[in-house]
Amino acid sequence: MRKFIEKALKKLNKLGKEQIYSLLYDLASENERLEMVLDSMPNGVLVLDRNHRLILTNKMAERFLDFTGSEIYEQLVWDVIEDREIAEFLNRSLRNQEKVVNKEFALGPSGTPSRILSCSIMPLVKGGEIHGSLIFFEDITERKSKEARLRRAESLASLTTLAAGVAHEIKNPLGSISIHIQLIQKAMNNRKKIDTEIVRTNLEVINEEVNRLNSIVVDFLFAVRPMDVKLEEKNLNEVVGDVLDFVQFELEEQKIEVKRTLEDEIPDIQLDEKYVKQALLNLIKNAISAMPEGGTITVTTRSNGENVFLDISDTGIGISEELMDKIFEPYFTTKDFGSGLGLTVVYKIMKEHMGEIGVKSREGEGTTFTLTFPIPQKEQKLLGWKGENDEV
Numbered sequence: 465m466r467k468f469i470e471k472a473l474k475k476l477n478k479l480g481k482e483q484i485y486s487l488l489y490d491l492a493s494e495n496e497r498l499e500m501v502l503d504s505m506p507n508g509v510l511v512l513d514r515n516h517r518l519i520l521t522n523k524m525a526e527r528f529l530d531f532t533g534s535e536i537y538e539q540l541v542w543d544v545i546e547d548r549e550i551a552e553f554l555n556r557s558l559r560n561q562e563k564v565v566n567k568e569f570a571l572g573p574s575g576t577p578s579r580i581l582s583c584s585i586m587p588l589v590k591g592g593e594i595h596g597s598l599i600f601f602e603d604i605t606e607r608k609s610k611e612a613r614l615r616r617a618e619s620l621a622s623l624t625t626l627a628a629g630v631a632h633e634i635k636n637p638l639g640s641i642s643i644h645i646q647l648i649q650k651a652m653n654n655r656k657k658i659d660t661e662i663v664r665t666n667l668e669v670i671n672e673e674v675n676r677l678n679s680i681v682v683d684f685l686f687a688v689r690p691m692d693v694k695l696e697e698k699n700l701n702e703v704v705g706d707v708l709d710f711v712q713f714e715l716e717e718q719k720i721e722v723k724r725t726l727e728d729e730i731p732d733i734q735l736d737e738k739y740v741k742q743a744l745l746n747l748i749k750n751a752i753s754a755m756p757e758g759g760t761i762t763v764t765t766r767s768n769g770e771n772v773f774l775d776i777s778d779t780g781i782g783i784s785e786e787l788m789d790k791i792f793e794p795y796f797t798t799k800d801f802g803s804g805l806g807l808t809v810v811y812k813i814m815k816e817h818m819g820e821i822g823v824k825s826r827e828g829e830g831t832t833f834t835l836t837f838p839i840p841q842k843e844q845k846l847l848g849w850k851g852e853n854d855e856v
């Protein structure tokens with residue numbers, strides 16, 4: 465249809481009145497169809513020219529944004545949007561030509577927002593040139609509340625496993641304390657003179673067990689503490705680089721060589737730097753313990769358009785098949801001084817990132833842990849656009 469109109473426009477002066485009428489008719493019906501499609505979309509769409517003036521909107525955008533005034537077209541977009549936070553954000557991002565993916569806004573009175581909108585800004589590209597911007601609003605209220613419900617249910621479930629773990633863990637020290645108290649009682653009963661040496665050794669054991677109980681509870685609290693994860697768009701390679709620089713010295717000391725195979729252009733993902741660093745450190749710590757004689761840690765980043773992957777491989781002792789099922793269980797450890805919570809914490813961090821953790825291992829050869837992070841949906845679309853000349 466477009467090609468036909470383009471052709472007709474080129475020889476406009478040769479067209480008769482009838483043909484021009486029919487051309488206008490075609491144009492009008494194509495326009496109507498476009499409007500119908502736009503208005504039936506569940507998302508709000510705003511199209512701006514290169515000076516950030518509004519040239520097209522749809523019904524949903526009007527419903528979401530409460531435009532001010534009757535004349536909104538040809539106006540600067542931030543002048544016609546009622547919500548000050550969104551207006552100021554658009555003003556700043558558009559002027560700085562920032563790429564925006566899924567920036568969230570709460571609409572309605574603060575404290576009890578009625579709707580949550582996600583906003584993305586994409587350039588309108590034609591013939592390799594930017595002609596304006598496309599702003600896309602999505603109502604994610606339902607999705608957000610579903611996610612929150614799921615997270616609550618999941619954290620409740622893992623809390624129950626952890627609580628069962630604690631109950632199991634404290635059984636031994638409590639039993640041991642009780643036995644040693646009985647021993648002290650025995651030493652004191654039926655005797656005129658108390659053997660202080662027996663009392664002292666038993667008290668020492670009791671003291672050790674109390675310390676153990678304390679660390680079980682402290683570790684438990686650490687693992688169940690709600691994570692204040694704040695996801696921001698970041699490049700995983702930078703986070704990985706920081707952690708590897710940080711542990712470099714310790715790895716050298718342990719005769720461990722580090723190989724970095726980081727994919728050059730992995731897309732940014734939503735992550736909380738503090739927590740991803742902690743997850744990575746826990747995995748590196750495990751790799752170090754698996755290679756007491758030294759070895760190699762290979763850290764790889766890669767992506768497939770849907771996910772970004774981070775592999776941490778070691779050339780250590782490996783994990784036997786029967787232990788494989790247990791390693792993520794809270795308190796499971798094969799180490800004398802391990803808490804057994806390292807991988808539980810990594811698992812929890814990955815859940816908070818809507819991601820996954822996987823593991824492959826061969827006994828005596830080594831282990832690879834793989835963290836999988838989702839690439840934000842809008843980011844995937846942008847990637848698909850690269851190099852294309854999209855028409856308005």
Ligand SMILES: Nc1ncnc2c1ncn2[C@@H]1O[C@H](COP(=O)(O)OP(=O)(O)OP(=O)(O)O)[C@@H](O)[C@H]1O
Pocket residue numbers: 746750751754778780781782783791792796797798799801802803804805806807808831
């Ligand atoms: N890279 C690895 N190679 C071999 N075994 C591993 C590796 N990573 C984890 N494991 C096994 O999984 C168990 C659980 O790991 P996790 O990190 O949860 O606890 P931990 O390392 O024992 O204790 P902590 O993390 O508190 O030091 C370990 O004790 C070990 O047996």
Ligand SMILES: [Mg+2]
Pocket residue numbers: 746749750802805806807
């Ligand atoms: Mg560990």
